[in-house]
Amino acid sequence: MTRSNLFRLMLSAALAGTAVQAHAVDVEVEVQNLTRGIYFTPLLVTAHTPDQSLFNVGEAASAELQAMAEGGDISGLETAAMAISADMVANPAGGLLMPTASTTATFTTADTNTALSIVGMLLPTNDGFVGLNSWPIPQEAGTYTVYLNAYDAGTEANDEIRGGGAPGAPGMPVPPPLEDLIGTGGSGVTTTINNAMVHIHPGNLGDADMMGGQSDIQNTVQRWLNPVAKVTVTVTE
Template sequence: MKFKTLLTTVATSVTMIAVSSAASAQDLDITVTNLTQGLYFTPIVAAAHNGDTQLFSTGMAASPELTAMAEGGDISGLVSVLTNADANTVENPAGGLLAPSTSTNFMLMNDEGNQYLSFSAMILPSNDGFVGVSRWMIPEEAGTYTVYVNAYDAGTEANDEIRGSGAVGEAGMPVPPPLENMIGMNGTGVTMSETNMAVHVHRGNLGDDDMMAGKSDINNSVQRWLNPVAKLTVVVK
């Protein structure tokens, strides 16, 4: 009987490893690289969390916390969701905006059960564009892992591409320094509507070549992109 119990325990733990990766804590050395030529990332939130938590899911509506991050770069809502889920969270590792073609490096130690890694940040200039990875399973095996990351649209605000607000529900783009001197002004607005209200792959900034007028305040030769826009490098110790 005792032997049988032991066998069952061994079988269960083998299954657990196969299905849900490491159960014990790991040291993770993480680098987020902004691969773009002309986009800034707002303060990053990164976390190791359990399987019931996720920052976003494509094809699903954005949560209010994701919306606040994607429209204005405010990560406080996502941080509190993660904290409530006992996640291991790192806030703002770059100490502000992550400039084009630069990296930020930080350490994260995950507790047992927090076997998924996520991160996100808003893309500037944009209305509700963001970069992120949601629920990436942390490998059990030590090594260096690379994930190329796409730009998403939260689907919560029309991409009018003109100066405005980063507050949820208010139109226009937030324009913190140094962006205020890099983009145009007096744009009439690219669009008034957003037809896909689920999180989806961003169609890209349109922009125009008129810094003092035109439809968009975005410079079409500087602040456009193609995926991938970021690289996540994770060294599992």
Template sequence: MDLKSSLLAMPFIAVSTLSQAAVVDVKITNLTQGIYYTPLLVTAHTSDAHLFEVGTAASPALQMMAEGGDISGLVTIADGIGAVSSANPAAGLLAPTDYVMVSDLDTGSNTHLSIVAMLLPTNDGFVGKDSWEIPSEAGTYTFYMNGYDAGTEANDEIVNGGGASGTPGIPANPGMNGGTGGSGVATASSNTNIHIHPGNVGDQDATGGMSDLDSRIHRWLNPVAKVVVTVK
């Protein structure tokens, strides 16, 4: 039998190009100078699942997270589809320039990674990565995350203790470095789908103006986070 015939006679072995399950470490660094992250949700899931999708309307669970930092609805969804998650790994807020490490996350049969957290102080801004494919090969991989606008609330930039879905206003300014008495930057959201956040406007009036945020502290440009994933 010649070489060609021998090759044709060999059994066919299917080689999958999809990511294989892995144990991973995930390091998330806040790259901003004045924005805090509310409790993070880091979750490994199947390729057809999404915590959010840019260009589509936010789900009620995503709205809860983006307006008030409440990840419980997203955790329930993740648990219901067999995802493997780390909820609130920083045990609270992640301050500017700080990082948090999720160690030894066993992804099981899940092949994609998503990350979300609210950005404070914003009305409905969040940092996120949607459905990043986990490499099958061991190694260290880096990507960056943008700040998104959920499109569910006007960016009025008024800090009033709000945060419940559909209630205007910013829940808090954790750095306590803004102003009060703002008249409001915007009264409506022109894009009601999830989109790149336009950034905070702010002003430099501590007792009035249009915003309760300080333009010297609370403005940002994307990306707002760095993620280093170690596949073991």
């Protein structure tokens, strides 16, 4: 009788302890560019409700995703994310994320924002992007690792030659330092979009001719094999 009372006391103390520990989840998201020679444009790192997404493989890209994938412009996606009360960090690297460099975004998620998405354009490409789509954020404290693939937005032919980044403009945007790293005078690899839905990027072709050939991409440096990014998520309560 006395003993069972004691147990009850201890139990309620334990429960009280648990209740005190339960509060908002802090998320630290480290993104590392794993590639030899591909640059990531400003990333959008966002936690949102699981019923939302920035992109879906097999579906057409939104206009906002297209602007990101063709020109690295994440402002449209930011506005869309704000409209759904997502938690986000835009452009954590403060510009391009260089090959093998890392950047970290830290935020506290609202209770319902349990899905993590990340996007950023790949340079040099026409409309390639690194993506994470609605990854369920673990609610248990710990460190988790996810590897990301390269996607093709399906909105622009992969001609692999110098051009513009505005939606619909042909060719690749070449901001510094890309303007000095890629070739010039390529005739263009293709004018065709084979799959207008978001899909796994077929990879850069490139060529060995910096002054001509079919592509302005350097074939030995600016190709990649998946995965292209490592994401380390640290969840604390």
